[in-house]
Amino acid sequence: MASIVASAHAGRGSGGKGPRGLHVGIGDDAAVVDLGSPAVLSTDAQVQGTHFELDWLSAEALGRKAFLVAFSDLSAMGARARWALLSLEAPASMSMRRGRALLRGFVAACRENDVALVGGNVAAAPRLALTVTAVGEAHRSLTRAAARDGDDIHLVGNPGDAAAGLELLAAGGRRGKLVQAWRRPPCHLQLGRALSRNVGVGAAIDLSDGLVLDLSRVAAASGLGALLDTDRLPLSRALLAAVRGRGGLVNEALEYALGGGEDYLLLFTARPDRRSRNSIASLGRRHGVAISRVGSMDSSLKAGSVVNTRGQALEGGYQHFLTSRGARA
Amino acid sequence: MASIVASAHAGRGSGGKGPRGLHVGIGDDAAVVDLGSPAVLSTDAQVQGTHFELDWLSAEALGRKAFLVAFSDLSAMGARARWALLSLEAPASMSMRRGRALLRGFVAACRENDVALVGGNVAAAPRLALTVTAVGEAHRSLTRAAARDGDDIHLVGNPGDAAAGLELLAAGGRRGKLVQAWRRPPCHLQLGRALSRNVGVGAAIDLSDGLVLDLSRVAAASGLGALLDTDRLPLSRALLAAVRGRGGLVNEALEYALGGGEDYLLLFTARPDRRSRNSIASLGRRHGVAISRVGSMDSSLKAGSVVNTRGQALEGGYQHFLTSRGARA
Numbered sequence: 001m002a003s004i005v006a007s008a009h010a011g012r013g014s015g016g017k018g019p020r021g022l023h024v025g026i027g028d029d030a031a032v033v034d035l036g037s038p039a040v041l042s043t044d045a046q047v048q049g050t051h052f053e054l055d056w057l058s059a060e061a062l063g064r065k066a067f068l069v070a071f072s073d074l075s076a077m078g079a080r081a082r083w084a085l086l087s088l089e090a091p092a093s094m095s096m097r098r099g100r101a102l103l104r105g106f107v108a109a110c111r112e113n114d115v116a117l118v119g120g121n122v123a124a125a126p127r128l129a130l131t132v133t134a135v136g137e138a139h140r141s142l143t144r145a146a147a148r149d150g151d152d153i154h155l156v157g158n159p160g161d162a163a164a165g166l167e168l169l170a171a172g173g174r175r176g177k178l179v180q181a182w183r184r185p186p187c188h189l190q191l192g193r194a195l196s197r198n199v200g201v202g203a204a205i206d207l208s209d210g211l212v213l214d215l216s217r218v219a220a221a222s223g224l225g226a227l228l229d230t231d232r233l234p235l236s237r238a239l240l241a242a243v244r245g246r247g248g249l250v251n252e253a254l255e256y257a258l259g260g261g262e263d264y265l266l267l268f269t270a271r272p273d274r275r276s277r278n279s280i281a282s283l284g285r286r287h288g289v290a291i292s293r294v295g296s297m298d299s300s301l302k303a304g305s306v307v308n309t310r311g312q313a314l315e316g317g318y319q320h321f322l323t324s325r326g327a328r329a
Numbered sequence: 330m331a332s333i334v335a336s337a338h339a340g341r342g343s344g345g346k347g348p349r350g351l352h353v354g355i356g357d358d359a360a361v362v363d364l365g366s367p368a369v370l371s372t373d374a375q376v377q378g379t380h381f382e383l384d385w386l387s388a389e390a391l392g393r394k395a396f397l398v399a400f401s402d403l404s405a406m407g408a409r410a411r412w413a414l415l416s417l418e419a420p421a422s423m424s425m426r427r428g429r430a431l432l433r434g435f436v437a438a439c440r441e442n443d444v445a446l447v448g449g450n451v452a453a454a455p456r457l458a459l460t461v462t463a464v465g466e467a468h469r470s471l472t473r474a475a476a477r478d479g480d481d482i483h484l485v486g487n488p489g490d491a492a493a494g495l496e497l498l499a500a501g502g503r504r505g506k507l508v509q510a511w512r513r514p515p516c517h518l519q520l521g522r523a524l525s526r527n528v529g530v531g532a533a534i535d536l537s538d539g540l541v542l543d544l545s546r547v548a549a550a551s552g553l554g555a556l557l558d559t560d561r562l563p564l565s566r567a568l569l570a571a572v573r574g575r576g577g578l579v580n581e582a583l584e585y586a587l588g589g590g591e592d593y594l595l596l597f598t599a600r601p602d603r604r605s606r607n608s609i610a611s612l613g614r615r616h617g618v619a620i621s622r623v624g625s626m627d628s629s630l631k632a633g634s635v636v637n638t639r640g641q642a643l644e645g646g647y648q649h650f651l652t653s654r655g656a657r658a
Contacts, residue, residue, distance in 0.1 A: 023367050023467075023470065024406075024470060024472055027473075027550075028406070028472050028473050028474075028550075029371065029402040029403075029405040029406050029473070029533075029534060029535060030369045030370060030371035030402045030403055030405075030406045030408065030463070030465075031369070031370045031371065032367045032368070032369050032406065032467050032470045032472075033367055033368050033370065034366050034367055034368075035364060035366050035367070035368040036366070037363050037364050037365070037366065038352050038361045038362055038363055038364070039361070039362050039363075039364040039368065039412075039464075040359045040360065040361050041359060041360045041362065041412060041414055041447060041448050041462075041464060042358065042359035042360065042414075042448055043414040043415075043416045043448050043449075043450050043460070043462055044416070044450050045416050045418065045450055045452045045460070047418055047452045047453070047454045049454070049455065050452050050453045050454060051452070073358040073359045074358075074359055076358040076359075077353075077357070077358050077359045077361065079359065083368075083370060085370055085371075085372040085462055086372075087372045087373070087374050087416075087460045089374065089376055089458060118370060119370050119371055119372045119462075120372075121372050121373050121374055121460075123374045123376045123379050123380070123458075124376070124379045125376045125378070125379060125456065125458065126378065126455060126456060127454065127455060129418060129452075129454065129458070131372070131374070131416045131450075131460040133370070133372055133414055133448075133462040134359070135368070135370060135464075136359075138352075138361050141352065141353060141361045143353055143357050143361075144356075144357050144358070145357075204358075205358060206358060221356075221357075
């Protein structure tokens with residue numbers, strides 16, 4: 001397996017062929033790379049049995065997803081992604097073919113985003129786990145604490161699809177847009193960088209644990225409340241169709257959107273003036289994504305709270321969501 | 330558990346109290362830190378059942394060991410260690426007390442080495458695993474490829490103790506210097522940096538898989554052979570006593586020293602002239618470590634080979650060692 005990691009990335013050494021800025025790559029005690037300061041660092045893991053089951057996605061898709069989930073944090077900081085490290089735990093029984101497919105998916109996602117895999121580790125373990133360290137450099141960091149009173153809240157993409165897809169997978173489903181939303185989170189590295197250069201933009205976060213919970217984190221860090229207009233949430237046709245197909249109501253789709261995790265959508269706040277709104281609409285067009293204005297930050301609300309337009313406090317998040325689902329199933 | 334990671338390191342935010350150079354710490358999407366370029370990056374994992382069993386060492390010692398093993402790679406590059414990320418997989422049944430002890434050990438090791446924990450992740454998993462990313466900055470990198478023909482080979486500390494300690498642990502032993510050598514690898518970050526500033530020093534590596542195997546990696550990367558004078562290997566009294574105690578010969582102790590893994594000793598090459606030797610002896614005194622000259626790099630030997638003074642090719646390494654032990658037991 002170690003040799004797979006070593007061979008996965010062609011670029012090595014200080015010669016001309018490797019990725020730009022790579023002094024020492026995989027094969028020495030550590031990688032030595034150029035990196036602008038401040039540096040942006042994040043680590044995330046995908047663990048079999050906790051985050052996925054082997055038959056939920058191909059090995060290649062899993063390698064890609066491990067990259068996307070880890071680098072989603074860098075998008076949400078507005079960082080430029082540069083380098084990746086991958087620590088793999090794998091059963092000794094795992095085939096070389098499967099190992100190669102995992103790495104192929106991971107490295108393909110690296111290449112598409114101008115990131116190089118420069119560190120690897122392989123350890124035997126009873127279950128598969130991929131721990132990824134994402135390394136980048138900051139322009140201006142879009143911290144969670146940078147939201148301002150009155151800021152618009154913008155959301156990129158359709159919330160709830162991945163959580164509904166996860167539920168389908170757990171129930172034996174293997175196809176469709178919702179499953180695909182779970183399998184392949186969006187990648188907003190380019191958009192995140194563009195947002196960090198936009199002076200109107202304040203805070204940002206990627207939605208890993210559910211819209212309400214993650215928005216409450218932005219609110220708490222910024223010392224503000226968040227007013228969320230749930231009527232403006234861009235529920236996907238696929239989600240609405242799935243809920244209707246089993247006789248459910250729109251409210252049920254909303255539950256996925258508010259409480260479902262693993263969306264990895266980008267949420268950010270920005271000045272509410274027309275110029276800022278226009279510039280964000282233009283960014284959406286340029287990057288080919290749907291950006292929805294779904295609420296505003298409000299200092300008159302309790303810090304850390306998320307409230308709907310009827311003044312009701314919303315609660316949620318991945319844990320809550322799972323429990324309520326489970327209780328109803 | 331996530332809250333444990335968040336609270337483990339007091340230093341946060343851009344205020345005055347956090348570690349120097351920390352812009353955004355644990356609690357946001359990613360850490361934002363100052364870092365000199367080139368950056369040095371490495372990742373390593375300690376996995377229950379593969380690297381350790383729960384009753385082999387305290388949770389605090391395990392946290393410390395996970396740090397030491399990962400940062401050993403940075404010592405071997407001559408890098409200055411700056412930042413750490415810790416991704417923890419833990420059974421849901423693990424107590425908060427155990428989790429806190431793990432982190433206490435990890436953070437204590439961080440502090441002793443002027444490193445700050447800036448990124449954390451916690452995931453449920455059937456077994457405990459600690460994946461550490463070590464981040465530093467390079468002065469001059471002591472790559473494996475930098476050995477020169479005629480260079481002395483220097484070894485810091487006593488090889489074989491950790492492997493003998495591991496064997497004792499597996500057999501039920503819990504005490505003594507050998508067990509302790511396995512539990513608490515040495516930390517050579519200061520020495521590594523000093524070596525990187527010493528123009529006489531060439532290549533370096535940390536011994537994770539056994540002296541012969543790791544030395545052969547330096548030899549292969551440098552396009553040279555290595556002549557290893559096994560009579561000069563500094564076998565510890567504890568190792569010799571353990572072997573004699575069960576009626577073994579010195580050769581058996583040598584087997585541990587040549588093939589045993591997990592020593593995390595520093596091996597480096599340096600110019601063979603008197604000035605260089607004196608300066609290395611002086612470094613050893615200053616850092617309070619025993620540095621032994623155990624051989625030399627030799628272009629007349631087959632590249633990548635390790636040969637003893639009788640001209641016999643040595644083979645070994647952790648896998649080989651385990652097999653030969655197992656076969657004899």
